[in-house]
Amino acid sequence: MRYLELLNKYTTIAKYRGLEEEAVKLIVAELSDMTQTEVYLHYNDEVSPLLVDKIISSLEKYITGYPAQYILGYTYFYGLKLKVCEDVLIPRFDTEVVVEQALKVASFYKEPKVLDICTGSGAIAIALAKNGISAVDALDISKNALKIARINAKENDVKIRFFESDLLRNVKEKYDILISNPPYIENNAKDVDKMVLDHEPHLALFGGIDGLDFYRAILKDAKDYLKPGGSIIFEIPYDKANEIRSIALMYFKNIQIEKDLANNDRVMIIS
Numbered sequence: 001m002r003y004l005e006l007l008n009k010y011t012t013i014a015k016y017r018g019l020e021e022e023a024v025k026l027i028v029a030e031l032s033d034m035t036q037t038e039v040y041l042h043y044n045d046e047v048s049p050l051l052v053d054k055i056i057s058s059l060e061k062y063i064t065g066y067p068a069q070y071i072l073g074y075t076y077f078y079g080l081k082l083k084v085c086e087d088v089l090i091p092r093f094d095t096e097v098v099v100e101q102a103l104k105v106a107s108f109y110k111e112p113k114v115l116d117i118c119t120g121s122g123a124i125a126i127a128l129a130k131n132g133i134s135a136v137d138a139l140d141i142s143k144n145a146l147k148i149a150r151i152n153a154k155e156n157d158v159k160i161r162f163f164e165s166d167l168l169r170n171v172k173e174k175y176d177i178l179i180s181n182p183p184y185i186e187n188n189a190k191d192v193d194k195m196v197l198d199h200e201p202h203l204a205l206f207g208g209i210d211g212l213d214f215y216r217a218i219l220k221d222a223k224d225y226l227k228p229g230g231s232i233i234f235e236i237p238y239d240k241a242n243e244i245r246s247i248a249l250m251y252f253k254n255i256q257i258e259k260d261l262a263n264n265d266r267v268m269i270i271s
């Protein structure tokens with residue numbers, strides 16, 4: 001089978017099923033060890049017999065609604081390659097804006113010490129450590145997520161202290177910056193993408209009746225874990241900035257909201 005035929009067949013099926021044609025191209029390129037442009041240049045070539053079965057079975061899995069990143073076993077985040085599996089949320093593009101803002105905030109501290117709460121794959125913590133923050137700790141309640149995060153830190157050559165904790169319960173030190181992308185989908189939300197709902201860990205998704213339980217819990221205790229002049233940085237759901245601001249104002253004075261590339265409220269910086 002030629003690349004052209006393979007791509008035509010599976011992009012058509014993906015489109016028909018409301019899935020992403022881009023994901024089909026990504027799977028084909030990654031499994032062929034080529035860039036998408038290189039695949040394009042090899043359109044009329046036969047797919048190697050050694051690869052064709054693997055690519056077809058992966059594409060068949062994708063068109064049943066299984067996430068491309070879990071099929072490949074990795075994704076890219078802030079220029080880093082991260083291992084992912086069903087134990088961790090697939091790091092999202094929007095979260096890169098949180099890292100970007102955190103690096104700006106961190107530049108105001110001398111040797112900032114940072115704690116990533118709800119680290120999952122370790123995406124935020126690793127991106128920060130890779131970009132010049134030398135003291136990064138990270139926690140998650142999930143042992144399995146922490147296993148993946150540790151592998152990701154090792155493969156990206158950064159030193160992070162990971163530990164298991166139910167939010168701040170096992171935290172023993174104080175930090176300049178607490179950062180978190182906590183679960184924030186409303187428990188009864190009806191509009192959650194089926195691919196997300198069926199395959200990503202529910203522990204990483206749902207944040208209580210109004211989706212804000214984790215913000216409440218972290219903000220309530222945050223002062224005990226912040227050094228004087230410390231900051232909290234949250235990823236926030238684009239439509240809940242006002243509610244989260246009101247909760248934050250119960251404990252802190254300064255609230256700044258930053259937008260993502262789609263111009264939605266996405267990051268809250270609290271001090």
Ligand SMILES: C[S@@+](CC[C@H](N)C(=O)[O-])C[C@H]1O[C@@H](n2cnc3c(N)ncnc32)[C@H](O)[C@@H]1O
Nearest residue numbers: 091118119120140141142166167181182183204
């Ligand atoms: C939305 S994911 C964020 C993952 C990662 N930080 C990212 O941005 O891609 C939320 C994470 O919170 C973790 N989590 C859920 N409840 C928790 C709790 N009570 N304490 C600590 N972590 C928790 C989940 O295991 C999951 O890894």
